[in-house]
Amino acid sequence: MTGSFQLRVVAMVVGAMILIVGGDVAGRMLTSAGFSQFFVAWARFALAAIVLAPVVGLQKGEMRLLLKPALMFRACLIAGGIASILTALKTEQLATVFGGFFVGPIISYALSAIFLKEKVTIPRTVLLLVSFGGVLLVVKPGFGMTPGLGFALLAGVFHGSYLVATRWLAGSYRPRFLLFSQLVIGSIVLAPLAIAPLPSLTLPFVGFITISAMGSAIGNLLLVHANRAAEASVIAPLIYSQIIIATVFGFLFFGEWPDSIALLGLAVIITAGAGSIWAAGRAK
Template sequence: MTSHIPFRVLGVVVLAMTLIVTGDAAGKTLTMAGASPFFVAWSRFAVAAVVLLPFSGLQAAELRGFLDWRILLRGLLIATGILCILTALRTEPIANVFGGFFVGPIVAFALSALVLKERADPSRVALLLVSFGGVLLVVKPGFGMQAGMGFAVLAGCFHGSYLVATRSLAGQYRPRFLLISQLIIGAVVLLPFTLEALPQSLDPTQTGLVLISALGSAAGNFLLVLVNRTTPANVVAPLIYSQLLAATVLGGVVFGTWPDWVALLGLCVIVLSGLSSLWLAGRRLAQP
């Protein structure tokens, strides 16, 4: 049975990634229409916190968790990561942004080995280095790289760190507490930077986009918390490649933007290395 664990996990992670990309597509639509990335990021946390708080099962005894520096750091990591990716999406094609964002699994793999002392298989290290080569093809550092792609890479660094923080806390806190804590912390931290960027009013379409942005991201991250309770971070990390498929399709269908041939080659390299890492993870878990 253990040999099938990565493939069962794959379905959950693919759904999570699709929900997150859908939320980011809604956020990109808002920023392209003139909304501030600070407002879009803050509304994502605030709306999701208000909607999900009644279902979080939050208890008075758990409020002490908000004083845990690890919980605070995790909330700051995801809040900063989302702000960076929304800033990148404002000017860059969504598929390219997620290509640059894919430095995240590399960061997560390295930190899981250094901080959580999880096994760093040499063959998977080699595949992640190949994946990093794909990231470089997408980002094109030093060859016309735009500021937006720099924010995409920063977002990946923050998100990779967030994945490891989630893994380290998953056995100590309920998944619903981890979700509601990051939503509340993100909303509080971003609020001071958002006050001057609050729009006077929102029309029905903008309101719908805010809801999709908030709830899509929240649902996707909740699924990731569930997966991280039972699966090592260095196994989950390569599965994040499924974001690229959703981002490429949404970018083409919704925004009419497709990667150029160099970026497309980089995206293919990232996907193939992710699939290979998944296969290796399955082999390792299948061993007695």
């Protein structure tokens, strides 16, 4: 990639991360107020589908494509990821949830090599293994790991698989249609789980639902565009910027700060991620 092109890819992915983490902040505020995480996930998909439908530019016959197994599988991956991370955020700090979530780039890198035959290098493999060590410091398996952090890991597995599925399908469908397909299918899949008594829908709550839905939708649209422009194994390390954003947002919105071990783990993940970006550039 040329320097200017690489900068555009970085800007798209980092912008996507800011929007997605902002959507999760709004989602956490909703679950803290008594809304079910499944309702919040469903509302995120359904509202975004309604708002974006007029600008998606649906073409003749595209609605039938929603029944394609590959599109349904991809949508279920992102629906599972969002439901899992909202479940984790009910009990855990924002930064540590995203630390556990960062098993995702490792999953993405491995699956990209296996199924998409993308290039694997020893330096990037070693750095991603180091980042996995950072994930273990955050989630502390066997030494204080909680169910919430387990859901954070599950969200990472879902999301890493979703990134590879997006790369796999990005060349076959329009980006706006790919986004619309996951919103429609995700809202249908989550609807049965979303049925639950709800608190009163006051104006602030409607605002949080809107922020949660549109932040996630626009962020994922940017990711689709980025995945059309670069390999999933290149995109994956850039997702590490999410940790910095989550740590800052966790402090600003919830007054949270990770403990010393988790903070060390986050630093390891970020450092290894930055090294992986450098290694990817050297391999080009």
